[in-house]
Amino acid sequence: MNKERLAAFTDAVLAIIMTILVLELEKPKTVNLAGLWDLRANFFAYTLSFFWLGLMWTTHHNNWHSITKVSNATVSYSLLMLFIASLFPYTTSLVATNFNNVTAQTFYGLVVLGVSFSNMAISHSLKQVNPSVHFGWLYALPNTSIILDVVIKLIGLLITLTVYPPAMMYAIFINIFVVGYASRQAIKKQPKKS
């Protein structure tokens, strides 16, 4: 399979997911500031999902730039990743209207974790057929930042399951900055290429 066509398909599905999120965004009961304020969990969930997917797309994009081949395993893991990601509009809507609900928050968190692990599988499959690239567990990101990422999410999940349901989303919110920062550092450290 051809790298460009798989990348284009991945981009298309991610673009559609990010854009149809809005179709699930609830309308205010009364159209004034108080009505919009009542929907603050909805707007937070919408914003979080959009930028989490956007950041994920950016990471994907930056790192596919340097590879030349994809394997059959890459295609299978990409389909798996897109399948899990396709649940975003569903779990975002669920968590937006049930912000303090353990099941909704856990489901949202599992989808995020599922996409992360699928991306590690994609990264692993690419490393095997592109011996010249230097990938860690998730593309060129340093492994320490991946451990940090997963640990924060698992702590969030634990707090969600025990004492405070919304912890999951706050953990993911914090993580956007952690991974964003790590990704930026990793790019700076890369040897320069044309």
Add this chain to the structure above:
Amino acid sequence: MNKERLAAFTDAVLAIIMTILVLELEKPKTVNLAGLWDLRANFFAYTLSFFWLGLMWTTHHNNWHSITKVSNATVSYSLLMLFIASLFPYTTSLVATNFNNVTAQTFYGLVVLGVSFSNMAISHSLKQVNPSVHFGWLYALPNTSIILDVVIKLIGLLITLTVYPPAMMYAIFINIFVVGYASRQAIKKQPKKS
């Protein structure tokens, strides 16, 4: 017509179909494990449709790689295939909420069979204008696996129409593995190219 533009259009429509499936996925009445469990038919139908379409896209993709020309017949059959495939969100939703209903299961099965037969017509049209490719009934897949595929689906349809309505979807579920395995074997047997 240009091969790349037809392939891109096909990919776009398939990506949209796969991604809007989620808009028809029912929300749980009570947001807890029991509420999600009540929707198990919905999640099964969603997952089956997503991966069936994904596998179909993969097969399409792998085999279009080797062709150089498309004919007017390819365009017509592609439109027909996309039309039938565009009914997926509709029949998936129908079957998800009426899992034991003969009409819903039959409609779902006929859409799957219709896409399969359209793809054989596409494959046939490509073989005629690309004499150098060695296509069977469905691209490079061995004909025996196509017969197996159609026979399993027809048996599923027969059981659906007579004694057990859900048989259709279970037959398609089994078929994903059969065709997936056959496709993988076929790729391994292909003479190596750059």
Add this chain to the structure above:
Amino acid sequence: MNKERLAAFTDAVLAIIMTILVLELEKPKTVNLAGLWDLRANFFAYTLSFFWLGLMWTTHHNNWHSITKVSNATVSYSLLMLFIASLFPYTTSLVATNFNNVTAQTFYGLVVLGVSFSNMAISHSLKQVNPSVHFGWLYALPNTSIILDVVIKLIGLLITLTVYPPAMMYAIFINIFVVGYASRQAIKKQPKKS
């Protein structure tokens, strides 16, 4: 502006329109053959819109192949065409649930006519900046078939407005075959190029 990016944007919008049509397709009240039969106007409208747009895309595609430049006017007319075409899911849904309604049928017909005239404007703008192509009123289609096309639609509109509301859709249905046939003949007559 670059021809490829405009063509890709046009294709994307048309692919999305064709695929979200299904979101407006009504579900049967009772899931059996009688329930589906009650929706025959819906399925007819859905099928007609899908293939009308598909044929329009094919014509667009076949003829953009031979041009090398697009002008600012091409961009403006393309936006106008996509705007009118974007109303398809709306008018299709309207006409499907109000098949015998004069306003619904007229609105549906005006959208179809609006797309046709916008395409003639696109074709005209392309002819001006690509002196080497031999376009008539609508790309390489013979002008006589365009006259036939418009006349049949106007007769349909007239009958819709006076004695029989559904006439509009039947006229468009007939027209798919007329324009499809004309398009095929035009392609056969074209001088061969590589």
Add this chain to the structure above:
Amino acid sequence: MNKERLAAFTDAVLAIIMTILVLELEKPKTVNLAGLWDLRANFFAYTLSFFWLGLMWTTHHNNWHSITKVSNATVSYSLLMLFIASLFPYTTSLVATNFNNVTAQTFYGLVVLGVSFSNMAISHSLKQVNPSVHFGWLYALPNTSIILDVVIKLIGLLITLTVYPPAMMYAIFINIFVVGYASRQAIKKQPKKS
């Protein structure tokens, strides 16, 4: 990151936003001219949003043609712009059903202003990595037309907040012609390139 892939992703998201606007377009209660006339605010809002986004896409497109590199800042600002733009179906629907509502009109206006300012940030980031292009505040558009654009929108916002809520949308409507005209003049003044 690669310019083409970012441009393609931007185009895909904008194409989807423009096309799913129609899913929020209200259906007439009675299907006749009076029923459609009751929805005139809906159709106005739909048309305004579609062409505003379309013109924005055209400007984006015309100016990305001349650049060769994008920076990490371009990617971040593009995600921000797409995020704000993704709210269009939401605010369009809100303003369509609450045309005389201050909050709805202000929200709609802030989304439009937010997209404009994000585009200026994108333009600024491109200027920094493409020293050979001559960009003002917003691509090659003359700065005076940008000042005019922002001033008209702010006056519209002021009137919306004080005496006449619909002023925001009318200001944006007027602005389409102002910016469209300025954009056309700017293109004419550009030194010719192949």
